[in-house]
Amino acid sequence: MSIRTRLFFAFLILTVFPLVFIGYNGMRSIEHVSELTVTESTQQMKELGQTSIRQKAIDVAMQAQLYFEAHPELLFDSTQMMADKELAGIAVQPVGMTGYTALYDSKGITYFHSNPKLVGQDMHMFAATLPEFWAIFDASLDGTVVGSYYVWKEPNGSLREKYMECVPVGSTQFRIAATTYMDEFYVPIRDTEQKARSIFEQTRLQTYGALTAVTGLSLLVALWLSSYISRPVASLVSASQAVEAGDFSSVNLREVEKRKDELGGLARVFSRMAEQMRSREQDLKDEVQSLQTKVQLFIEIDLARKEGQVREITESEYFENLSSRVRDLRTRKEQGE
Template identity: 30%
Template sequence: MKISILQKILVVMLIVAVLPLISLGFLAVNDEKAVGMSAAEDARILGDSTLKSARYALENLGEDMIEQKAKDVSKQCEIYLQAHPEMTISELQADTEFQKITVQKVGETGYTYLYEKDPATIRFHPDSELVDVPMSDFKDQFPAWWGIIRPTLSGLTICGYYDWESSSGEVSEKFAYMTPVEGTPYVIAATTYISEFSEPVNKIETKVQSEIDNTINEIKVSTESVSTQNTILLMTLITIFIVIIVSYFFASTLTSPIKRLTSVADRVSMGDMEDTDIDIESEDEIGELADSFKRMIVSVKYYMSKVKDQDDDESDE
């Protein structure tokens, strides 16, 4: 049975929220005051758990989007190279259209790049100083990165995490997905700092923590004025409400455009180029994924028309 992102997040959040509250019910018989204070502190822990779970879900989605970006760019390169089989690597490097295909943005700071398997050399990269540089030059400085790169030289598709030092000297974790360009000696890599995808969680964390602090104060007041059982019930309802709102907010902003892209991709895969307009306007990775789909659809339409024209010419002969 297919389970949506919204359902997954709701189930995880509710489990995380409800289980600690059940434990509090057993403590209520022994010490009402202690239970009240524990409930207040538990509400804070539940808030932290909610944010951590949301961050984890977004990072997983980020991995999927990086993977899709690498596959899309790889397919675009494959189509372009099939249409220009006579071009050498030097001619390709001088071709601005092919440069735009191989080097695309991923998130705010990430990008795609192309390297040749044999020799293991970067051929297209947003940093021009790295073009035509052997990748083995970095294996000692970034061993985890080289550990991901090395299996791809034999044609494997690989993904993984590694630490990378930015231009400012800060070392942060990145995620990369490498996939070969079919029928060529090239590999496309897509990479960016994974923390970019959890940025929405960071932006609302202060607001959520403020709401949790207010909830804790209400619980403390309720503990002094009503029975422990009523306090736990109130806390459960408030916590579940917060969990549902936060979970629904994250899931709904992600699933709608993804469903639209999936529908368009299904039609394109069956050769149906009608109603393939993508009207997703989003200043984030989903927007970039939509732009990639648009470019892919334009390429497919172009080559379908080219094949049709060739067939018509042959039939006229």
């Protein structure tokens, strides 16, 4: 793996990966805090809804008790009681946005209800179809204060959670039930949750966009930085290989020498060293050439001296007499044969 590749990956590991890790965990933390806030807020609104429904039931029961105390004859005449519009206004009051209160007796007979079809009806008829509702209703018939959740089936078939609180009307045989849909209390929370979710999604997109931009910029910086560092190193390696091969003419580090960092200093030192090596090598070559010339001259001088000595010997009287004798001996030998 080249130094450029190593630098590139090192830069990514040291910069991009930590940024991505921090950004991802930051978004997870924000999402977790948001979910936790919504959950706790929902629970608080749920408890607030229960308290509100319970208080409504107690208030209506108190109002009905005071009315009965003022009109005790109504306790013994159900027909007259049901015809009393003022009592009807007390018994049936709104709870929340769609909830209501109702008045019934200890036998489960409804006397006042927001739904006219249920007025005068025995609520035992819901024991089989709405067991959760009937369990709360039945537990209140003996005068016990009861409050709990139940699932209500809407006309369109959907199921919604409701809460009902049942409170006795003083010491009478009548009871007040207050009920409404619990999700009505969650509306502000749901709106806030939607806004928070929208803000979170925008923040996440912006964060991921920023991380993508930073990652892209980091990649470009990594490429530039790796090239900025590896390119002069590659030039130094090429110059070293040229010096090793004895090709000093290929050593060209002018661009690297312009740098103000350590690599520029190294290139300048290397260039001076290469120039000194080239100069020394040239001096050695010149000295060898000079020595070769001198040796050749000495050889030629020695040969000339030897030739002169040979010429002196062959031209001497002694050599002439000796040559004459040799010729005579050769002639006699040829004649004797």
